[in-house]
Amino acid sequence: MKTAKKNTSVFVQMYQLMKKIRITEEAIANRYSQWKMRCPTHLCSGQEAVAAAVGTILRKDDFVVSMHRAHGHYLGKGGNLKKMLAEIHGKAGGCSGGKGGSMHLTDKSVNFMGSTAIVGGTIPIGVGLGLSIKLGKSNQVSVVFLGDGATEEGVFYESVNFAAVKKLPVLFICENNLYSVYSPLSVRQPVGRKISEMVNSIGIESEHGDGNNAGEVYDKIRRAVDAIRKDGLPRFLEFATYRWREHCGPNFDNDIGYRTEEEFESWKRRDPIVLFEEKLLTDKAISKKMIEKIEADIQKEVDEAFDYAASSDFPADADAFDGLYKN
Amino acid sequence: MTTFAEAITDGYTQAMEMDKSVICFGLGIDDPKGIFGTTLGLKEKFGEERVFDVPTSENALTGIGIGASLNGIRPVMSHQRLDFFLLAMDQLVNNAAKWHYMFGSQSSVPITIRLIVGRGWGQGPTHSQNLQAWFAHVPGLKVVMPSMAADAKGLLLSSIFDDNPVVFIEHRWLHNLKGDVPAGDYRVPIGKAQRLRKGSDISIVAFSYMTIEALHAIEVLEKQGISCDLIDLRSISPIDWEMIFESVKKTGRLIALDTGPEICSVAGEIVAQVSMECFDVLKQAPQRLALPQFPTPTSLALTKVFYKKAEDIIELAGKMLEKDIDLKSFQRSKDFLHDVPGDWFKGPF
Ligand SMILES: Cc1ncc(C[n+]2csc(CCOP(=O)(O)OP(=O)(O)O)c2C)c(N)n1
Numbered sequence: 305m306k307t308a309k310k311n312t313s314v315f316v317q318m319y320q321l322m323k324k325i326r327i328t329e330e331a332i333a334n335r336y337s338q339w340k341m342r343c344p345t346h347l348c349s350g351q352e353a354v355a356a357a358v359g360t361i362l363r364k365d366d367f368v369v370s371m372h373r374a375h376g377h378y379l380g381k382g383g384n385l386k387k388m389l390a391e392i393h394g395k396a397g398g399c400s401g402g403k404g405g406s407m408h409l410t411d412k413s414v415n416f417m418g419s420t421a422i423v424g425g426t427i428p429i430g431v432g433l434g435l436s437i438k439l440g441k442s443n444q445v446s447v448v449f450l451g452d453g454a455t456e457e458g459v460f461y462e463s464v465n466f467a468a469v470k471k472l473p474v475l476f477i478c479e480n481n482l483y484s485v486y487s488p489l490s491v492r493q494p495v496g497r498k499i500s501e502m503v504n505s506i507g508i509e510s511e512h513g514d515g516n517n518a519g520e521v522y523d524k525i526r527r528a529v530d531a532i533r534k535d536g537l538p539r540f541l542e543f544a545t546y547r548w549r550e551h552c553g554p555n556f557d558n559d560i561g562y563r564t565e566e567e568f569e570s571w572k573r574r575d576p577i578v579l580f581e582e583k584l585l586t587d588k589a590i591s592k593k594m595i596e597k598i599e600a601d602i603q604k605e606v607d608e609a610f611d612y613a614a615s616s617d618f619p620a621d622a623d624a625f626d627g628l629y630k631n
Numbered sequence: 632m633t634t635f636a637e638a639i640t641d642g643y644t645q646a647m648e649m650d651k652s653v654i655c656f657g658l659g660i661d662d663p664k665g666i667f668g669t670t671l672g673l674k675e676k677f678g679e680e681r682v683f684d685v686p687t688s689e690n691a692l693t694g695i696g697i698g699a700s701l702n703g704i705r706p707v708m709s710h711q712r713l714d715f716f717l718l719a720m721d722q723l724v725n726n727a728a729k730w731h732y733m734f735g736s737q738s739s740v741p742i743t744i745r746l747i748v749g750r751g752w753g754q755g756p757t758h759s760q761n762l763q764a765w766f767a768h769v770p771g772l773k774v775v776m777p778s779m780a781a782d783a784k785g786l787l788l789s790s791i792f793d794d795n796p797v798v799f800i801e802h803r804w805l806h807n808l809k810g811d812v813p814a815g816d817y818r819v820p821i822g823k824a825q826r827l828r829k830g831s832d833i834s835i836v837a838f839s840y841m842t843i844e845a846l847h848a849i850e851v852l853e854k855q856g857i858s859c860d861l862i863d864l865r866s867i868s869p870i871d872w873e874m875i876f877e878s879v880k881k882t883g884r885l886i887a888l889d890t891g892p893e894i895c896s897v898a899g900e901i902v903a904q905v906s907m908e909c910f911d912v913l914k915q916a917p918q919r920l921a922l923p924q925f926p927t928p929t930s931l932a933l934t935k936v937f938y939k940k941a942e943d944i945i946e947l948a949g950k951m952l953e954k955d956i957d958l959k960s961f962q963r964s965k966d967f968l969h970d971v972p973g974d975w976f977k978g979p980f
Pocket residue numbers: 372373421422423424450451452453454455481483484485551658687689714715716718
């Protein structure tokens with residue numbers, strides 16, 4: 305009874321995070337055509353469950369690294385929304401001082417250590433953070449977010465192997481959304497491969513899950529994180545999910561022909577937020593009224609963050625030539 | 632008139648029609664966008680055995696291209712950003728560049744690697760690097776950086792049919808530029824520059840996108856009585872030293888332009904060689920204009936001061952010739968911001 309109750313409030317918290325990520329991403333999409341956010345931007349609408357679950361479960365001192373599609377991971381981990389939007393607007397008050405843009409986010413105050421835009425680039429970084437945890441003998445966890453495409457880079461295998469052989473407290477989370485840009489899995493990996501099974505045979509306990517089923521996502525990540533804290537061994541989770549919008553940019557792109565409208569619709573019918581909402585309503589963990597309030601509060605927060613981003617200053621010219629080295 | 636991007640497609644088509652051993656692959660080569668339009672229709676024309684999409688595995692695929700080339704295949708690999716190709720530096724430098732030399736000239740590596748350099752719309756630190764000097768620095772590689780549509784086709788064909796590894800670098804901002812492109816098997820020799828403007832006061836040596844900025848600058852300079860010799864290098868390894876020296880011997884002044892960071896740059900090498908070979912005729916110290924020694928920032932505000940443009944060339948030339956230049960006569964259509972080459976470009980990639 306006690307755990308059920310605890311789960312309920314945790315689920316509401318996770319639901320709020322999912323909503324926050326969705327509303328932020330959709331607000332970016334809606335405003336992108338004002339041409340004020342002048343950087344490549346990879347939105348994660350449709351993939352919110354995994355980011356929100358990680359954010360709900362991790363402690364503030366746990367580490368996260370991520371990839372080009374990082375807004376959700378950043379916000380999930382508790383990254384500052386105003387600073388993220390200011391960064392995407394190229395402002396001095398952005399989380400990377402305007403140097404990085406949407407593809408290079410960081411919020412050191414919550415140990416979101418960095419997201420970068422070279423596929424696979426942060427996988428070994430997360431493993432290195434894991435090594436530092438082991439050396440420091442703390443029970444933190446280092447989480448590495450990656451896509452299905454990143455599992456094709458050599459550095460992925462090298463990193464997973466090292467985490468396994470050195471027994472490092474790293475949680476790899478692969479969001480398998482079936483595509484790398486417009487290239488389907490079928491031209492990149494053998495038919496029938498399960499990434500999680502492959503990693504299992506490399507020597508890391510792995511599991512596969514439905515990335516749009518928020519409850520399942522929560523349970524699997526909860527168990528993995530608890531286990532890592534206990535035994536310090538790496539874990540790998542693969543979640544099936546789907547990005548709704550174009551690979552990079554604000555639009556939908558089902559019309560250009562690399563995926564079908566039916567496929568898109570079938571995933572959209574399994575909107576992780578709607579599914580979770582239905583579950584929480586059925587379980588009476590949440591009411592329609594609460595949902596309305598959550599939405600209104602987040603909308604207000606997002607609007608305020610956009611106002612902050614739009615009204616804050618651009619960096620001074622001299623900033624371009626500052627910060628190359630630590631003094 | 633053909634765009635630079637269409638000229639690339641034309642080059643591919645010509646090569647693949649002439650020689651069955653030419654194949655091409657790269658991430659997104661057959662997707663609906665066709666690598667900024669440069670590979671559209673190739674799969675339909677030549678089939679999926681010769682034109683194929685690949686896993687996100689740059690290093691392995693470079694090695695695989697090298698291996699295939701050892702047995703008579705001529706692979707053309709493409710990367711949507713030079714930055715992504717950095718994962719494959721090992722195969723390029725340790726294998727491709729060395730194979731012919733280190734095995735006593737018994738086999739060579741006829742591969743072509745297309746790399747696209749991004750700029751603007753917040754491409755930032757990992758999507759806009761101009762690292763041509765890295766490649767030019769490695770013995771055993773050839774490196775070309777065309778700026779004109781015709782040269783894009785002519786050099787692509789020469790690269791594909793060269794028996795050595797060629798790194799073919801395209802600046803994203805050139806893809807929409809139009810020019811007359813000869814039909815058929817048109818080749819531009821690797822290692823030969825082209826004089827685009829004839830003049831007597833100053834030699835400007837440029838390549839890739841900086842050639843375009845130089846052309847804008849020269850329009851202003853000529854009006855104000857400064858006569859410029861403009862050499863578009865087209866190849867940066869090997870470099871057409873003869874044409875550069877001949878020009879500097881005539882003008883006695885040099886500005887070398889570069890799209891990359893200035894330290895150890897191609898422009899730096901040109902300044903060095905000119906100083907050694909043309910010392911006696913130099914009227915003043917040779918100059919270079921390149922990027923500052925910093926990563927590319929992302930913010931619109933920061934890229935404004937980061938890149939070098941026609942105005943900087945004009946100012947430097949004026950200073951060298953001790954002439955006050957009236958920059959007000961410099962009118963470029965400016966109904967778009969500095970981080971795009973024209974209003975056709977809205978990012979996001
Ligand atoms: C090394 C490298 N190669 C290629 C790219 C171009 N690129 C950017 S995002 C991306 C897709 C990667 O797919 P995945 O890892 O599945 O992530 P998703 O975009 O689906 O979230 C690619 C190929 C890159 N950024 N870095």
